[in-house]
Amino acid sequence: MKTPLFLIALLLSGRLLAQTLNPYGHFTGVAGNELAYKTVHTAQGHAMEINGLVLQGTAAFTTPHGILTLGGHYENAPSFVKLYAADGTELISKSFTQTINLSLSPGGNFCAFHDMEKIWVMDIAAKTFRSAEGSNVFAVSDEGKLAYYNDRNSTIGSGELSFVLAGPVYRILFFGADPLFITRTSVLKMGSNGLSPVFTAAEGRVFDAGVIKGRLYISTKKELPGEFLFRAYHSADLLSFTAADEVHYPLAGATQNKTQQNSSPSSLPNETILNPIDYYTDTVYQPVGNSYNEMQEYSQGNPYPHPGVDLLGAYLQNTYSVKDGFVKAILTTSGQYHWRIAIANQNTSGYSQGYLYAHLEQSTIPYTVGDPVNEADVVGLLVNFPVTGFVHLHFARIGCTGATWSGNWHTFDNPLSYMSNFFDTIPPTFEITINNDPFAFRDPGGNYLSPDSLYGNVRVISKVYDRINASWHCDVHKLRYSVSPLAQPTLMLLDSLSWEYHHYNDYYFQGPTYMDLINTIYSRDLTCFSTADYNVRDFYHIVTNSDGNDTITANDGLQVFNTLSLPNGSYIFRVIAWDPSGNTSRDSMIIEIKNTSSGAGELLSNQVSITSNPFSSETVIVSTNGFNNATLVLYNAIGQQAKEIRNINGHTYILQRDTLQPGIYFIALSQGDLTLFTGKIVLLN
Template sequence: MDCPGSKGGPMLRFLGKPVLGLIVLILFVKNQPVQAREGAVSFNGVFLSMPSNPDYSVWSGNQRYGAQYDVTAVTDEIRILENLRLYEHGRLICTMKIVPGSDLMISNSGVMVFMDHARHDRGELTLHFVDRRGRLLLSDTFHGACLFGFSVSGNRFGVGDRSGFHVLYPETGARLLLPKADRFDFDAGGDAVVLTRESTLSVYRNGRLTGSIKLDSQFIRRVRWSKDGKRIGVIDKHGFTIYDGESFETKGELALSEPLSFRDLRAAESGWEAGVHERTETVSQGFVYRFDSSGFLLEQIHGARRDLPSVRRPDGKSLKKGEEDALPWMFQPFDQMPTVWNYYEQHMGAGTYTYLHQGLDLIVPENEPTYAVEDGFVKCVLTLGGEKYWRLAVSPIQTVGVSDGWLYAHLVEGSIQVDVGDAVSRYDYLGDIVQWYQDWGHIHFVNIRDHGLIWRYDDGEWGINFNPLLVMAPDSDFTAPVFSSVRPGRKMLFTNNMNWSYLDPDSLWGDVDLIVKLHDYVGDSPWQQPAYETYYWVRSLPDRALIFPRTTGHRLNHAYPFYASSWYTPYARILYREDDNLRASSWMSLNRNYYHILTHDDGDTCLTLQEEDRAFATADYPDGPYRFYVEARDEWGNSSTDSMDVVFRNGITSVQADNTGMEPVFRLEQNVPNPFNAETRMDYYLSRPARVRIGLYDMTGRRVALLDEGLRPAGTHRVRYRGDHLPSGVYVCRFESGTRVEVRKWILMR
């Protein structure tokens, strides 16, 4: 049976048999003409609950309750909410001065659940349930939570996290723990819940499994109970199937064809309502398809529509990073860099804890359209707790194994154009940015890694790969990093390795850490960022002989096998100094404090906690005057240099000279560019002639290239490599000389 608005149309099948129908200008179903009228569905096919008062910040599904609040401050992932007012049918019934969360939901019974993201750095979400009078009912903390919802009556709340699917009864404090789920729904009156995970649908009653079936698709978009609790509706991209809630017998099927797709489903008094999305290059249109309880199509209702803006693709010359192909920005115009708010591996936080920021935050106006930066397949569409935390990820590879992809966070749910399993192309419109503070929003953008056709936040597998600025173009960064005094009159600061006491620069001894204060500006952003890359070297005085070669201090391009940023707290101590005198800045500070430690990181893309023990050994050199030099560079190559004179005092008048029986000192730099998609280069330094072997290996340990081998003279050497024959992925470059081995991680992106 064809439906208006479709091309080719959906075919409705009842009990496996086609239902005959006729189209003559209008559609007749059960001898009644379909009337096209406006419905509460967004232009992406997701149902909208319209507030009775447009000033409400959030409201219940039945529109009986609504709330207003003020956003008084924000961080990258936290909003400070105050002065909440809860209304019932427009009458004020509750106020709260301090709101215990960054977002909230309201049930049809007036119970509020506040999403407390205060320890998002640990991957934690604390839920606080408060009744309509402002009384706290229940608080509980979850890890990796990404699935939420009230029952229709409001007496139950579901949460999916790493330990499973939790059924909470806020008013009694009771709870059940069921297996993990991707989708769920509560029945209207009893104690039944239906869960889907991949291609399995399961029904639990009073916490006990009563039946399950295998579905034809693992990309399930919604699962719903009927109003009477006797049937279950399931949608994937192109199919709607109705099952008996006890026997799981199929009661009806409907298939859609492109460009139509199912996006939402809900039970109605007379049967079912499905949210349908029609998308073309120029239009995004939502529809409501209404069915009776047996699955007969009753009518089609036109919902919201958006005419999509034309896409102005940049020319190829603007998408270059040096000689390498680069990616466009995710906002129009694609060849103009947005305002950078927070940098990759930026030292963040204030008060009792700090951590490294695991991505790139870009400020744009609220509701700014967002576009895909490369072709791929949608791996996840989920929220980490509330309407402000929706995100999606796109990977260029559709595989059940490990793959990488781009994460786009803080999107408006009612604007998201895609769902898991969909294919997207570069410059495809993905959705709009949520309002975060005042009149602006921000996107959290980073390249992440996970496995499977579906990327799940509840499995703890997300990892981050590299600094996005290295592959985006154009990068209009022409300002060199700036040195500031660490303390009054001190350009640099020295401590013994990981010691809290500062050393007098006229009396350095033992293994020391070198600390400098740096900031940089990226493009025209007014927010200070850390320096992307640092180097240091040491000369003796007064002869200015080089006694320690130019060495990488750090490069903010490390990969991490985790996403929850609490894991980044110990790593922050490797890259940045923090103590009672040297404090990290808050997120909303334009002028920020970045106290870089240069003597810990070995300069590769893999940061380990063992590097905390690295330091500069002053006892390797005779006592006397020396000069430390520091060079700071941004990702575009702009650089600045500073220096400071010090005195080594270890009671050493001379050191044993090197002899030919000792292994040479060598220094292996990181390849540049990294990531790369064609050619890359890498430098290494030898203090004396030595035999070397440099190999490139894939993640299985197989050598894919021999980059250099043989006896090499003292000095700096360079190897170049083209990876034309290799697939995209992470590779390990292994440098061997004598008994010493060092590795660097290379990232190849096509």
């Protein structure tokens, strides 16, 4: 897609001509302190190159006291704030859960940001921090005075003053020493005697605002059939306002002929959607740079599961809403490249599902919090992301609670699976794992085993990736493994789903479970080390580490391939990989199970027999040498433990059916560290 040059020129000129209202209702001439940068790779991960300096972070701002940076991680959770001297010397670093909506005071002496719980104010010269209760709507003056809105109790405040408001506040700024609070229809000035309106929208709502060279600029937005009408006003004294530009913004859904996909306002499981950056094309071979829950590690030692999919596009490419909804948040996690809009399916302060559209040019978002959005309308244009070849939309299904959202949403489901006009024909690719073998085998102690001599509990590792209409290596969508006797390759003794990447992900608010995904799915030892950034993508999957259900917890990491569930012998171990479009690839290798490690074990195995097999109600296990506190374990056909009996003594043991379902079971009989017997039983109806 070609970048529209007139839009680039208009956006750039808007930054110089403050009085000009751009096509999306914004004043883009508000002076900013944010620096452009080039992304570079260092030993610590990805960093910013600015005027010959290499600084850590994903956003940088000039201040009178040095260069302030934030971030460090691609989706910016957890985050940090760093201050560098002019020569690149680090002066201070402090970590936070998030650094949302960071803004500098007019002179750059203070900054403020939200960590999803409270507001933090930094005295940049003193290198100190203080916190205050409030939402992600705030402003700070050059004297360090904080003005805030607290959505928990509907209060606004600054200094010693605080007042309760009936409706929400969408923006705060300082006009000289006076804080101004922007509600849906008014701009309120706070004073010791209370709140006084200095501007009220004659129709529609207040949309954008900024203080430019001592003058307050306000834009209003009125919703009309098929378009938005933006009007601009300005004032030097807050007493009289002069009308300026008027912009008509056409809505894409009113001018394009497309059948709406999602007319229901409810949250539907597995609802079908269209591609948000190529909505009006019927067949889209959409290139993807990162897949859902794929491991990421842009800062060394801080891996996380990617909470969305990255749809590759072009600078200033349109992004469309995939469903009707209501804007719950417009915020940035790290400066100009990370602005995002979150749209809930339902207009409720309770829980709602919705969609996240991230990495948008802020000045092209024609909505503000609280606005309704129609499916098929443009919600913003892609920002010029500072990684070569990686302009993209980060897109996710999300869920959260609250009248407004502060960024602490969770994600779920791979949206590519439900994108009806998305197509991909490239199957996943298996790679050599170690020693020129397709798979690696590791015991719970971390020791690697030879595939021709497997015993005990084993973790099986497979290295595989997917390409989704692009050169970037992404992770696969689903993995499954199976085991067959070498002599009977069509007989599946084990056939188990490893996982499918629809899992709940709480990374955005640093929840308790997101690292379970990393630790369960990926191998991270020195031999099979999983990592993924813009330069290296190595996905070593521990395919036997999950029970295959839709939730991964720490207990999944305890799952293993228990070779005791199969008799000694030669087997075929297979792994099948799927991508979100259903393309599949498979790999396999021959393994040898050798659980009996001594001649004594082999002798004991020969002394154990089962009198009735198959059986329906009970059978007798006989040992000519006698049992001494033996343990019997039964596994079902997919390797799950079905029953365990301890403290078996004597020469016989009667195995009762009890609650066991009909089918094939593998049994392992052990005594201390010694395996007495492994075999197969068949339970009839």
